[in-house]
Amino acid sequence: MRRVIYDVIVVGAGPAGSTAARECAARGLKTLIVDKAAFPRDKPCGGGLMVRTAREMNLDITPVVERTISTARMVRRSGRVDSVTSDVPLCLMTQRLRLDAFLVERAQEAGASLREKTAIRGIEQGIDLAEIASDSEPLSARVVIGADGANGTTARMAGMRPDMMQAVALEANIRPAGGVPPDWETAGGVYSIGCPGGYGWIFPKGDHLNVGVAGWAHVAPTLRRRLHELTATYGFAPSSLQTTRGHHIPFRRAGSPLVSGRIMLVGDAGGLADPLTGDGIYSAVVSGRAASVSAFEFLAGETPDLCGYQRSMESGLAASVQVAMQVHDLVHLGMDQFFWSVARVPVLWRACRAIARGDVTYRSAKEKLGPYGPVIDLGANLVRVVPWLQRRTGRTEKIPPERFWQDRNGSSGARPRPTRLGRDGSGRRR
Ligand SMILES: Cc1cc2nc3c(=O)[nH]c(=O)nc-3n(C[C@H](O)[C@H](O)[C@H](O)COP(=O)(O)OP(=O)(O)OC[C@H]3O[C@@H](n4cnc5c(N)ncnc54)[C@H](O)[C@@H]3O)c2cc1C
CATH class of the missing domain: 3.30.9.10 (D-Amino Acid Oxidase, subunit A, domain 2)
Known part of the structure; x- marks a missing residue:
């Protein structure tokens, strides 16, 4: 039997994978989604979608909004x-049991095929194709999108070393x-x-x-x-x-790889969730969409590789997520005081509302602060160098202030060493 070669194989059918697959299929790419689970399947999650997520989905999700x-x-x-x-x-x-099944159906409607109860076991990158070993028969694709979530293995199978x-x-x-x-x-x-x-x-x-x-x-x-x-x-x-x-x-550290050869990481597989709110579905959708654009351009011969995806993330979503991490550190110096202020300082409440609704990103909100924006950098850098401030944010690992090692695009110059989890599960370096 002749092996089918897909333009794109998406590993994982959570919000990141089904969004990427839907958009790839809608662009006319021959797309397969592979998931080890059978849908509808549940996922531990609060199921809260900020309005920015629904807007980014470019889809009417009313049927699954409770x-x-x-x-x-x-x-x-x-x-x-x-x-x-x-x-x-x-x-x-929403409830993930319903939301994820709904999004998978929309991807299928757009033309993507779905293979359930099939886990991916290995990936080999060749010159023209990526060869994928799965629970069922071997699969081949020109592009692979790793959307296999927080415990995903696509990155490691592809030899990538995400820094999270x-x-x-x-x-x-x-x-x-x-x-x-x-x-x-x-x-x-x-x-x-x-x-x-x-x-x-x-x-x-x-x-x-x-x-x-x-x-x-x-x-x-x-x-x-x-x-x-x-x-x-x-x-x-x-x-x-x-x-x-x-x-x-x-949560990825700046510079953590999102692309390797024919493989891109999206959603939790790329560590792209918002560290302030724990909201990961928004990032899953944004990165899924961006990956589909890069896949299309690469397969159409418009770009020589998929590196445009890493660049677009570094200058867009990932840069915003880094500002969210700075805000996380400042908020956690005094969460009670932050709550008090949001309810009493109109400009702060307006900023929170605008971010939740997607009218601004963390990064553009910080830019709007003009000359006051660097106050956030200063505060966040102080947290990073003063141990007792850092302890209040719950961060345990020693990390240099961002500005000391970041270049202007938000990607790292000198990469920090990867962190291994300690025996106690902490992110402390050993
Ligand atoms: C307790 C909790 C509460 C949360 N609450 C919220 C919230 O309210 N709002 C919000 O926006 N975010 C929330 N998040 C974060 C959010 O759940 C994740 O960021 C989001 O699910 C990421 O989507 P994803 O598509 O990247 O991955 P996932 O949704 O995890 O999907 C990954 C898919 O890959 C499949 N898979 C894994 N490995 C393989 C393999 N080898 N082969 C084939 N398939 C594979 C899995 O079966 C799964 O279907 C919460 C997280 C937690 C833990």
Whole structure:
């Protein structure tokens, strides 16, 4: 039997993979998505989509939106609540079980083929093709998009060495007897949990509440206790938590590779999530779309290689994610004070709302600050060099201030050494 050669094989059918596949197929590329799971499949996730994500999807996702959030309730460690309400939606609540299946169907509608229950086991790059070993027969493609998520292996199989920091998040559902309490029908909550670099959330879904906590990898052993404590503050018994699940969220360091030969990494596989909010679906969609453009241009002979994808990420999404990391560090110096300020300083609230809605990115918001923008650099660099400030952000590894080793495009000049996870799961260098 003759082997089918695909223009593009997408490994993983989460939001990054299905978006990349949909856009590749829509551009007329012969596209196959391969996923080890069968759809619909669930993924540990809060399922909150900021409006910027829905806008970037370029697709009507109304059928899988269970609630629309216009109020952000920010709860300080003391239990005091700072609340802000927008006259336009801020966030859309979905369940990954439904959202991901919906996005895969849209990719198929656009012409992509789907192979489920098939794990990718190895990748060999040749001169014209990438050869992929899978659970079923061998596959061949001119371009491979690695969209296999936080635990993905495409990068390693392709000989790439991504340089990531690891966060972890734990989530569960509560099904109140009377359904979602009226207080939470259009409000999402974010909680200061007294854990350096960490936070908690409560998201209302159609018939239940999704609750969770997140932090850097070294706090993983404490997350279950923190989730129980938080659940009690909502007025529910920890025993009411259902399907408690945890997962990594990787965050790339500047310069971490996104392209190797015929292979591009998108979404969590590339470590592109937003470190301030833990929102990874937006980055998954943005990077999936960008990868499809680079695949098309390369296959059409318009570009000699796929490096345009790395460049477009470094100057766009990844540069914005780095500003988000700076803001993360500053916010975590005083999360309670940040909540207080968002509710009382109109320009700060307007900036948060504009970022959530995709009117600006972190980077363009910082640029709009004009001469005050470097104050963010200064503050973030201070956090990096003053150990007790750094501890407040939950960061444990020694990292040089960004400006000392970054070039103007946001990519690194001298690459920092890759970090290995310590025995305690921390990102400390050894
Ligand atoms: C607890 C928690 C809560 C979160 N809450 C939010 C939130 O509210 N909003 C938000 O925007 N983000 C949230 N995130 C982040 C978000 O879940 C991820 O950033 C997002 O899922 C990344 O999408 P992806 O397509 O890159 O990867 P994934 O969604 O992880 O998809 C990867 C796919 O690849 C497949 N795969 C893996 N390996 C292979 C292989 N070898 N062969 C074939 N297939 C393979 C998997 O089966 C999977 O379907 C949360 C994360 C966690 C852990």
